Amino acid sequence: MDQLLWAVFDTLRAAGNGMMLSAQSDDPGLFMQTVNWISRRSEMLMELMLEHLWLVVLTLIIAVIISVTVGIIISYYESMAQTVLGICQILMVIPSMAMLAFMVPLFGIGFTTGVMALVLYSLLPIVRNTYTGIRELDPAIVEAAKGMGMTERRILFKIKIPLARPVIMAGVRTAAVMMIGIAAIAAYVGAGGLGELIFSGISRGHQPMIIAGAIGVSIIAIVFDYLLYYGEKRFAVEGRTREGN
Amino acid sequence: MIKLEGLTKVFPGHNIPAVKELNLEIKEGDVCVLVGPSGCGKTTTMKMINRLYEPTGGKIYIRGEDALQMDPIKLRLDIGYVIQEIGLFPHMTIEENVATVPNEKQWPKDKTREKVKEVMTLVGLDPDVFKDRYPTALSGGQRQRVGVARAMVSDPPIMLMDEPFGAVDPITRARLQNEFLRIQERMGKTIVFVTHDIDEAIKMSDTIAVMREGELIQHDTPSDLLSAPADEFVSNLVGRNRSIKRLHLIRINEILEDVSRGKPLNEDAKKDDIEKQLAESDIRSVIVVDRDNKLKGVIGVNDLKRKAGEVARDYCQDVSDTITDDATLNDALSVMLEIGEGYVAVVNEDDRYQGTITLGDLLNVVKEDS
């Protein structure tokens, strides 16, 4: 416990020092340094940001295809469901550094490793939401469709998936926000993106670089979260409300 | 016991008062029923009495003491409160729920346990069945009874009951009402009771307070309210068929003597006796009892022809339903309509036969009054 108190104390002292330093010294403060650095390196920043987005979007597409399929399958085979969801839960709980580390011996350093780790991570939220979204539909609706002579295939595509869509979307949103953060870490194993700025910034002690990277990643995450939140709401208007993740 | 003087409540941000200049006095041991349309301020009035809401103006006296000067927590511990939404604690068993106030008062555990059992039985919930359940495992009506038990467990001299029987079916409701009245006769608590149901109000009350838009329109005994409604609003509220409503006011045991129709048949009576009694009967049936005066059954004119036998016991059939003598005439009417007969047998608490009431008797009561 006193470790923590020390940490609080240190923070206050350091913050105080930091302020006094920047107030007294002639060189521009950290904030201005960062702004300058960003304006000078805007092209590189743009490139890294696109790289980051590409990694996330590509994995998201793969993850959605796999996870939704798995979610649908286990919604038919109740006995498998708990096992599959349990495995996904375990995958998500594994620390991202550990997950990336497991991938390195298999796929080496690079983009693929990042993609693989990210896909494994995003399984749980999407699989679980697809599964619960379908399972928690009012059974009367499915009965009615059966009663009208719809085939199981048509029930799936015309009834179940459309009605479960808002819940699935909520899972996609959780997965996407998580991925943006983990993609940053994946830069350490060569997957590229804004994480590179953070890591090389730390190793070189280049503060503006770190701040640009950290804030860049945070902004992407917040914006994604916001956009998908509205997407989710749009879907929800069609009937169902969002299911927690 | 309870006296409200110019009691007013204006909720912040509202310009019309929810309760306006309310004057009301409730005598010790009386049941005062608040009635009125939804939103007229009944709940608000109650919550001011136990100070869940602070009045904007006016005074509240309880046993002559200024309630607004008292410590609200002490005040509330001595006022039983049945909240409109029931408000059971979902994480506590029924026993723990009912024991809330004793635990607040730090009663000894044994005493609490005994008392909880007692009140649960009183409201018709078998403690052995229900005490370890959680509220989610109860029906709406059962929950409501737990709410009532919880309010009365510490024997508070005053009870505030906000629609305590709102969520139960009419038959259970009538039963709970009768139980309530029986308990009240013994305990003599001072009770403020809210209901939407004017019939319930007439049946349960010593006095009725009619409210509209936060104001008290009339405060009277039920029979005065029925015979002399203060204005159009009140007379609409009590409804057009006021004379039928009188059936709520009269208990069966009050008229049973006047309508006495001779002795019931003993189960060992011979066929001749049966025939003789049947001929005299205005309901074309005779009631049969055993030696202890317990109800055995009934013999109709047709039963005598259809069945073979020696004594009454051989001919009689079970009765579909009976009624206790402390129920109201209205309850008797409901039972008759339900079993599709023009009469109903009356028994007392120990199941002994007391007499028989017919539709004709009810008609006479209604006619006399109007």
Place this chain on the structure above:
Amino acid sequence: MLRNIWVWVGIPLIMIGIAAAIVIYSVNNPTDSIVARMLTYERVFRVIREHMGLLLVSMTGATIVGVAGGIMLSRPSLYRIGRVMETIVNIGQTVPSLAVLALFYTILGLGFRVAVFALFLYSILPILRNTFAGIDGVEHNIIEAARGMGMHPLRILTRIELPIAFPIIVAGLRTAIVINVGAATLATFIGGGGLGDLIVTGLSVHRDMIIINGAVIAAVTAILLDYLIGKVEERVVRWA
């Protein structure tokens, strides 16, 4: 009873056993001299100790501050601030853990304490939010019934509000622990040590054996903690 022992002791021991077996095997059969030098019991114990230090200190602090803060913000006088805080916390949680650590590094520099502090702040968020939301979610009429029966506000908090909110608070703790364990492996980047050290070392000297050891221990720690708190979560609600 037997089932209980299995759930609370058996399964955790098996998980720890697997990790221990891998460590023991690796230390005794290093693939080359570099592994032999870098993967020693001493080193493994040190990083585990550091890791547990990071977790324990930051989680204890975050739980105390988060629960206390959540309770305070749910009081009527601070309720408005609580609602604003909810929004801020939601945004804060969207910020990736690496970004949080990196930003704290730029302000406070390197070290164990900085890492602890960053983890502490980051883990407060889910606990604070769930405590607030859990208490806020207690139905109004339940509180009113309690008040109406003469319960003291403090007793209402301890006997009614907190027990009803408890499952949600535990869910918040679970989220916080999972996030915290994950972020703790990143502490190494800002000189905080922990199991991340082993992984990063392994990556820099290109020795898979070291990488796997770090990853396995980190993964088992995370899975075990999540498993245990998940079991607690199953137990706490007898009434729903």
